[in-house]
Amino acid sequence: MKYVMDLLEDTGMLDCKPDETPIVENHKLDVYVDHVSTNKERYQRLVERLIYLSLTRPDIAYAVSVSSQFIHSPSEDHMVTVMRILSYLKSAHGRSLLFKKNEHLDPKSYFDTYYAITDRRYMLGYFTFIGGNLVMWRSKKQNVVSRSSVRSEYREIAQGVCEILWLRWLLVEIEFRLNAATKLHCDSQSAFEIANNPV
Structure with missing residues (x-):
């Protein structure tokens, strides 16, 4: 939880509106010729931090894997996707994996x-x-x-x-x-x- 809160604070997303899902359904993300470029270093740094976080948060794993496909040529649309993941984390920052003892170990x-x-x-x-x-x-x-x-x-x-x-x-x-x-x-x-x- 602390890592998520630090990430939101570092990106200035503490006051953002929370999203219910980490990525838009049926997204059409791709690399286009006429795309508007974004800050490549910032995008790469954010995606790296989200990859680290996805090790314990499988709910964002798919959205992070989609975002990491465009790490060499990010556009504004790709940055919007990363920001959506962050706004989702604000609404779900307390979620984590729960391990419990069951009667079987199959x-x-x-x-x-x-x-x-x-x-x-x-x-x-x-x-x-x-x-x-x-x-x-x-x-x-x-x-x-x-x-x-x-x-x-x-x-x-x-x-x-x-x-x-x-x-x-x-x-x-x-x-x-x-x-x-x-x-x-x-x-x-x-x-x-x-x-x-x-x-």
């Missing part, structure tokens, strides 16, 4: 992808719970352009299995025994059919 992972219209690449997003507590999350743009959403979802499942295997290995290393298989949830039936096909 790991579960959820994966999804969506198509980014601006550069025709898919964005992978996942989060993993252990015993109902969020322990891992990530969003990453895929390096290659997929020709179909099924291929992209299949890559997502493969990435998810790697993450789950790593997590299970880590838990064994700290002498935590898992009794059940880890569940991986994905909304693509076609990708599951490909994964289950031994051919």
